[in-house]
Structures are given as structure tokens and as C-alpha cells.
Amino acid sequence: MEKKNIDWSNLGFAYMQTDKRYVSNYKDGAWDEGTLTSDANIVLNECACVLQYAQTCFEGLKAYTTEDGHIVTFRPDLNAQRMAASAQRLEMPVFPEDRFVEAVHKVVEANAAYVPPYGSGATLYIRPYMFGSNAVIGVKPAEEYQFRVFTTPVGPYFKGGAKPITIRVCDYDRAAPHGTGHVKAGLNYAMSLYAIVDAHEKGFDENMYLDSATRTKVEETGGANFLFVTKDNTVVTPKSPTILPSITRRSLLYVAEHYLGLKTEEREVYMDEVKDFAECGLCGTAAVISPVGKIVDHDREICFPSGMEKMGPVIQKLYDTLTGIQMGHIEAPEGWIHKIC
Numbered sequence: 466m467e468k469k470n471i472d473w474s475n476l477g478f479a480y481m482q483t484d485k486r487y488v489s490n491y492k493d494g495a496w497d498e499g500t501l502t503s504d505a506n507i508v509l510n511e512c513a514c515v516l517q518y519a520q521t522c523f524e525g526l527k528a529y530t531t532e533d534g535h536i537v538t539f540r541p542d543l544n545a546q547r548m549a550a551s552a553q554r555l556e557m558p559v560f561p562e563d564r565f566v567e568a569v570h571k572v573v574e575a576n577a578a579y580v581p582p583y584g585s586g587a588t589l590y591i592r593p594y595m596f597g598s599n600a601v602i603g604v605k606p607a608e609e610y611q612f613r614v615f616t617t618p619v620g621p622y623f624k625g626g627a628k629p630i631t632i633r634v635c636d637y638d639r640a641a642p643h644g645t646g647h648v649k650a651g652l653n654y655a656m657s658l659y660a661i662v663d664a665h666e667k668g669f670d671e672n673m674y675l676d677s678a679t680r681t682k683v684e685e686t687g688g689a690n691f692l693f694v695t696k697d698n699t700v701v702t703p704k705s706p707t708i709l710p711s712i713t714r715r716s717l718l719y720v721a722e723h724y725l726g727l728k729t730e731e732r733e734v735y736m737d738e739v740k741d742f743a744e745c746g747l748c749g750t751a752a753v754i755s756p757v758g759k760i761v762d763h764d765r766e767i768c769f770p771s772g773m774e775k776m777g778p779v780i781q782k783l784y785d786t787l788t789g790i791q792m793g794h795i796e797a798p799e800g801w802i803h804k805i806c
């Protein structure tokens with residue numbers, strides 16, 4: 466297969482149309498058999514439930530080329546499970562988990578020419594999503610749905626090395642207790658736009674959201690979970706029913722314990738104790754771990770000892786080990802790497 470003529474190392478994070486996408490329609494209580502199509506456009510009724518009441522959820526994962534030349538994805542079964550949880554919370558039919566993995570597989574295979582080569586740092590981003598498609602004017606769930614998967618090549622997250630970022634404690638809330646913070650509903654992202662535009666305008670890279678009930682505990686950012694390292698090298702991640710269960714964070718905790726022999730804790734993290742940590746990072750599919758150098762909490766600044774120049778030593782080890790597993794340099798736990806071809 467000949468690769469497309471793309472300047473892989475200069476790609477950003479933007480949509481580029483690829484050749485094929487997967488579509489399956491849900492009607493009369495059942496999903497159809499699904500198909501790959503070349504048509505990147507969707508025609509919807511003006512009153513489609515997704516347009517009126519935002520009945521939509523999505524996932525995000527990546528395909529990449531390993532050192533030995535295979536195209537693989539990382540734990541797509543967990544994206545399938547999380548999308549099932551999102552669908553249930555939004556009164557949408559679940560797209561069966563085995564079919565989700567198969568759909569991802571088919572789309573990546575069909576767009577193999579767009580999967581960046583090993584060593585470029587670029588990846589093929591995969592976006593599965595689902596929405597209520599029939600006309601609904603009273604507030605109720607749709608009866609018809611579309612599940613789709615498209616792909617787009619994206620550039621390396623860190624160009625010229627991972628520089629620590631500065632984030633602020635946000636005065637807006639991301640998720641209410643018993644709300645939808647734990648699922649990947651489009652509505653969670655729509656309402657975060659105001660806060661992130663405001664953060665960027667004020668010179669911050671990201672928002673740190675606190676729990677909206679007490680505003681004393683660390684939740685997450687708009688698109689990543691937190692990971693902290695104590696001065697005695699324990700890896701700590703916030704536990705909360707209102708954060709998205711990051712697949713990267715769960716994988717990093719496993720790596721910390723089973724590959725690096727570190728102690729891990731998944732527990733409530735109070736804002737008051739953040740100043741005592743040695744390292745801080747954000748974890749998600751996009752960057753694996755993005756180091757945080759500084760947190761601005763109104764008139765108070767927390768500067769981590771790891772500084773503003775490079776990742777702290779424990780976060781660096783976690784990053785190197787997980788990316789080593791993903792790229793095939795380090796043996797992966799059973800079932801983590803899904804080989805496409």
C-alpha cells in the first residue's frame with residue numbers, strides 16, 4: 466500500500482478528509498449491518514434530535530505504525546465500553562462493543578494510506594460517534610440513530626519536546642453531581658467552550674475544574690484526567706464519579722504498578738494538598754501525558770518542583786513506558802494492542 470503524499474511531521478490537529486468512513490443506521494429497534502462509504506457528508510432533517518437537543522456522544526482513539534511496521538490501535542475495547550456507557554446515559558441504543566471494534570478496524574484498514582509512518586510522531590485519529598437522527602420536537606429520545614467512524618491524520622502533540630503548561634483553577638463548573646461528567650456526551654464539550662476560550666484569552670493553556678458541589682476537590686480539565694506524583698514517588702489520580710474514566714490514566718496506573726513498581730492511589734484529591742505534590746500531568750489519548758508546571762488558583766500560584774522546562778522524572782518514566790508499549794518496544798499486557806495489519 467502506498468502512503469499518501471502528506472508532510473507528516475508538519476501536520477497539526479485539524480480535520481483532513483480521508484477516503485472511507487463507517488456508517489450504521491438504527492431504525493425500528495435494530496442496527497443495520499453497516500457499511501464503509503466515501504461520502505463524508507450527512508444529510509439530516511432540520512428537526513433531528515441531535516440538532517435540537519444535542520443527543521450525541523463520541524469517542525477518540527488513535528491508530529499508529531509500530532517500529533516493526535504494523536498498524537495498531539490501543540485498547541479499542543475500552544472505547545467501545547465507554548461509548549456504551551455514554552449511550553445508555555443519553556437514552557441512545559448501544560452499538561454492540563464487538564461491532565464497534567470491528568468498525569474501527571475496518572475504517573483504519575480502509576484508510577491505511579493515511580496512517581503516518583513510524584517515527585513521524587504523527588498518528589491517525591479515529592472518531593467514533595453516534596447521534597439521534599430523526600425529527601423530534603417534544604423533548605424525548607430519538608427513534609432513529611446513526612453510528613459513524615471517521616479518521617483524520619494528526620501531527621505529533623509535542624513539536625520540539627514536551628514543555629510543561631500553565632493551567633488555572635476555573636470558576637465555571639464542568640459537571641454536576643449525578644450529571645453527565647462521567648460520559649463522553651457532546652453537551653459536556655459544548656458547555657466547556659466558553660471557559661476554555663476565556664482561559665486562552667487570559668494566557669492559560671487549560672482549565673482545572675473542581676468538584677462543583679464543594680469546590681474543594683480536583684476533578685479534571687476539559688479533555689484530560691490529572692495525575693500527580695508525591696515527593697516519595699507515589700502516583701496519585703483523582704477519584705470522582707463526575708470525571709471521564711480516561712483510558713490513558715487507567716493504563717498509566719497499571720504501568721506505574723506493574724512495570725515501574727510504583728505505589729499508586731486513586732482517591733479524592735483536595736485542592737489544598739496540590740501544593741505538596743512533586744509532579745503533575747494531564748493524561749489523555751492526545752498527548753499521553755502533558756506535564757503541568759504551574760497551577761494558578763486566583764491570587765495563588767503553585768509551581769511544581771519539576772519546573773517549566775521538562776517533564777518531572779516519574780512522569781517521564783511513565784510516558785516513556787506507555788509510549789514504548791504502544792510503539793512495540795516494550796511488551797504490552799495481554800489485549801492492549803489491537804493489530805489492524
Ligand SMILES: Cc1ncc(COP(=O)(O)O)c(C=O)c1O
Pocket residue numbers: 525685686687688689690709710711712713714748749750751
Ligand atoms: C473530559 C475528558 N477527560 C479525560 C479524557 C482522556 O481520556 P482518554 O485517556 O480515554 O483519551 C478525555 C479525552 O477523551 C476527555 O474528553
